[in-house]
Amino acid sequence: MIRFVRNSFRLLAMARTLARYDALFPLALVPGGKLVAFLARLTAPFSRRSDLPPGKRLARALEELGPAFIKLGQTLATRSDLIGDDVAADLSSLQDRLPPFSAKIAKRIITEQLDEPFDVLFAEFDEQPVAAASIAQVHFATTTDGREVAVKVLRPDIKVRFARDMDLFYWVAEIVELTQPRLRRLKPIETVKALEDSVHLEMDLRFEAAAASEFRDNFEDDPSYYIPQIDWERTAEHVMTMERVKGVRIDNVEALDRMGIDRSDLLAKAAGAFFQQVFRDGFFHADMHPGNLFVDENGRVSLVDFGIMGRVDKQTRLYLAEMLLGFLTRDYHRVAEVHFEAGYVPRNQSLEHFQQACRSIGEPILGKELADISVGRLLGQLFQITEQFGMETQPQLLMLQKTMIVAEGLSRILSPNENMWELSRPLIEDWMRENLGPEAKVKEATLQAGTMLRRLPRVLEAAEQASAVFTEQGLRLHPDTVAAMRGKSGNGQRKSGGVSRQTLVLWVAIAALAVAVYLK
Incomplete structure (x- = not known):
């Protein structure tokens, strides 16, 4: 009850803040x-209509x-299926900026932590x-051994403030899942989690330092992409x-x-690096706005x-590679098949109808000039038909x-007449050949065989132990099991219809154990 009252007032x-910006939708x-929106409009000072788009x-x-x-806004920017494509696009530009806290506090935190x-x-x-x-702020500094560094310091008391707000988010998500069955497939609680x-x-x-270190290892041999140490x-x-x-x-x-940087060449490097993150490593930078990428005089891109971060198994x-290639080559039947194979679409749905839906999404986008094709928006529209x-x-x-x-928005800034996905297409095709071709299947079978061989000693050891117990102590069966083997039910009545399947399985299992003991 206390939680209900507390979160109701906080909601x-x-x-009221949403009302001031005409953003109650x-x-x-x-x-x-x-009802909450109505009360907010009545009580919020300076509540007014705005000509800005809803997302802004x-x-x-x-x-x-x-x-x-x-x-939360940055998370909602990934949920075009929940809030719509236009609002999600506007939230993608949400500025994560807050007034800084004092350098005196930052120095105190550094001293205490280190x-x-x-x-x-x-x-x-x-x-x-x-x-x-919102989480931290960054200062430039020089270490006592003369190295120039960037020092990131967490905001004081940030954990307490986040815990309070997360409780509100969970409370709202729980109410939505409880009262709105049609929205459960959107997994609001899982989104908050x-x-x-x-x-x-x-x-x-x-953890951020560990992510940077892993990223640096992944691109250690790439002279065009640099991750700071x-x-x-x-x-x-x-x-x-x-x-x-x-x-x-x-x-x-x-x-x-x-x-004198060749922007077309720079785009090719950036597109290649993004492909490597997603497909080669399955570990990608999920905050690639322009403020996190810098270019030096040699055209090398540095990422901060x-x-x-995101991971893709x-x-x-x-599945994603096949899906993208299917769309880029207009093979909508294969796109639909991939969704069914991945389990994204339930088996009770019609493959032909889903193929038709994929075509209805792909053709308007893929029919544009190459430079205007957006795979990100294509996937966003695909997510919007999930309910159907x-x-x-x-x-x-x-x-x-x-x-x-x-990433696509950045590519259009660098070279408006080129498309990063067309630049990445040969890389995707090569990667698919390496991972789906005959050699890849032989390699996968070899790895599975190796795994089975490594497990075999443990299986044999377990069989030896079971055999030893059987030899030393005999096999004791539950009375109901004995009755079942004799073809009787638990109350002593004989079953009709001959030997049951369960009885046959029991006798086979006992025979196998007897053979194992004999061979020992």
Whole structure:
């Protein structure tokens, strides 16, 4: 009851903020949301109509509501199936910016976390942060051994504030699942859980450091893509120190042109790197906005901020590659088959009808000029027909789809007349040959055989132990089992119809055990 009252008041307070920005439309998903919206409009000061698109109005309201709501907005940006394609696109540009906290507090946190005097750690420290977001802020510094670094410091008390807001999100999601059966397939509680897991990882900067380290290993042999090195001695739960990268933002086309950078070549490098992240590694950067990518004078791309990462398992990558190639080659029958094979569409649905739906989505998009084709939007529209075909939400693909849209927007800034997916197509085809061709199948069979051989000693050992117990202690059967073997029921009555299948199985099992003992 206390939770209900507390969260009801918090929901109304949130609604009043939404009302000020004319962004109450998400409350339509919540039972009783229309009443809450009505009360919010009555009580909210300066509530007014706005000419901005709904998604931009919602983005501004979420920015005012604070860190957890900004993260919620970023999560909703991946849920075009829930809020619509246009609103999701507007939320993709949600600015994760907050006023910075003081450098004095940042230094105190660094000293406490690293358990060293500050002047032992850093010779210089820029007190004005270069970035201040919902989770942390970043300062440039120089270590006592002369290395230029970027120091990320977690906001004080951020965990307490997030825990309070997450309770509200769970409460709303639970009500939606309980009262709105048609929305259960969208998995609102699972969406909140994914947000919570992501935020928990972001609030322990050691996990972000580990992600950066793994990413660096993945691209160690790629001279066109650079991941800064982590300073583990100056990294802890609330502090992360990494090598400082220099260059211009990848969307600063004027600066790139002055530097003599070939933007078409740069796009090819970026498209190749994105392909490697998704298909080769199954581990991709899920926050690839232009502020996280920098280009140096040699045209090398450096990537920063590894707080939001995505993973795609091998089987999903295979399905995704076939799906993308099917759309790009207009093989809608294969696209539909892949969805059924992956289990994304239930078997009781019509393959032919789903193929027709895929064509209705693909043709309007693929019929455009090559440079205007958006695979991210294509997947977004595909997710929007999920209700018609009983498809459940696939959270890992939703995050990837949002990342695709951001990457496509960046590609159009760099080279408006080229398409990153056409540049990546040969890479996808080669990867599929390597992973779905005859050699790949032989390799997979060999690996499975090796796994079985490694397990064989344990299986034989278990059989030996069972045989020893049988030899030393004999085989004791439950009275009901004996009755079943004699063809009688549990109450002593003989069953009709001859020997049952269960009886036959029991006798075969006992015979097998007897043979094992004899051979021993």
